[in-house]
Amino acid sequence: MKIEFNNKLVVVTGGAGGIGMVCAKNFLEAGAKVAIIDISSEAIENTEKELSQIGEIKGYVLDISKVEAIGATVSKIREDMGEIEILIQTAGLLRGGKGLEIDKDAWDLMMNINTRGMFFVMQEVIKQSMKNSGGSIVNFASMAGIRGMNAAMASAHYSASKGAVVSMTMQAAVEWAEYRVRVNAVAPGGVKTKAMANMEFHKTAFDPIPLKKLSEPQDIANSVVFLASDKAAMITGQTLVIDGGSSIVGY
Numbered sequence: 001m002k003i004e005f006n007n008k009l010v011v012v013t014g015g016a017g018g019i020g021m022v023c024a025k026n027f028l029e030a031g032a033k034v035a036i037i038d039i040s041s042e043a044i045e046n047t048e049k050e051l052s053q054i055g056e057i058k059g060y061v062l063d064i065s066k067v068e069a070i071g072a073t074v075s076k077i078r079e080d081m082g083e084i085e086i087l088i089q090t091a092g093l094l095r096g097g098k099g100l101e102i103d104k105d106a107w108d109l110m111m112n113i114n115t116r117g118m119f120f121v122m123q124e125v126i127k128q129s130m131k132n133s134g135g136s137i138v139n140f141a142s143m144a145g146i147r148g149m150n151a152a153m154a155s156a157h158y159s160a161s162k163g164a165v166v167s168m169t170m171q172a173a174v175e176w177a178e179y180r181v182r183v184n185a186v187a188p189g190g191v192k193t194k195a196m197a198n199m200e201f202h203k204t205a206f207d208p209i210p211l212k213k214l215s216e217p218q219d220i221a222n223s224v225v226f227l228a229s230d231k232a233a234m235i236t237g238q239t240l241v242i243d244g245g246s247s248i249v250g251y
Helices: 018-029 041-051 067-081 104-133 156-179 217-228
Strands: 009-013 033-038 057-061 086-089 135-140 181-188 239-242
Touching: 009 018, 009 067, 009 104, 018 033, 018 041, 018 086, 018 217, 033 041, 033 067, 041 057, 057 067, 067 104, 086 104, 086 217, 104 135, 104 156, 104 181, 135 156, 135 217, 156 181, 181 217, 217 239
Parallel strands: 009 033, 009 086, 033 057, 086 135, 135 181, 181 239
Antiparallel strands: none
């Protein structure tokens, strides 16, 4: 099965690092134009240099927790590159921790980035582009949003934010279907990103994973590209769990 995007414009939040950068690369290789949104101008510059050899890519600095700045960034992308047809939302904050140690500032920061910011990016893209031309959105949830996990792997505020992404994705799919917009989510388990590499795990941490390993960023990107493509034309409101089978184990 060959997936092609034929010069479609894809926006990837968090596109200058980790899974987001791999997603951006895959879309470029499939013929898309890519706009990456990230909080780090240095990371954006490095990503542009690395991926510009593949296709048309341009970066935009934005902290998605600053909701008042989202509309202007979406407008600038449209002015520079055209109408947005695909939105991939990888931007997010991952913090492990125990519930009794979470303070209100940490809670608000997590929600402002992982849930609030994600929603208002979707809203602006719908208003400015997809309401008229249709499109596809893939949001990043997490396995922590669909099941309880040990504190080292997740936290109450992280899990709450990602559970909200699952619910928000379903509601968005229902409301925005009238504009020919599909909205889905992926829920990765453990992925070999830099953030995950900095976390400490006991040697038995992978025992509950039937496939006995973490996912690679490419494993996640493969599923994202499929969900965003016309090959998934009748899939909307769904959350695809990518976790090596750990969420189906009953112990």
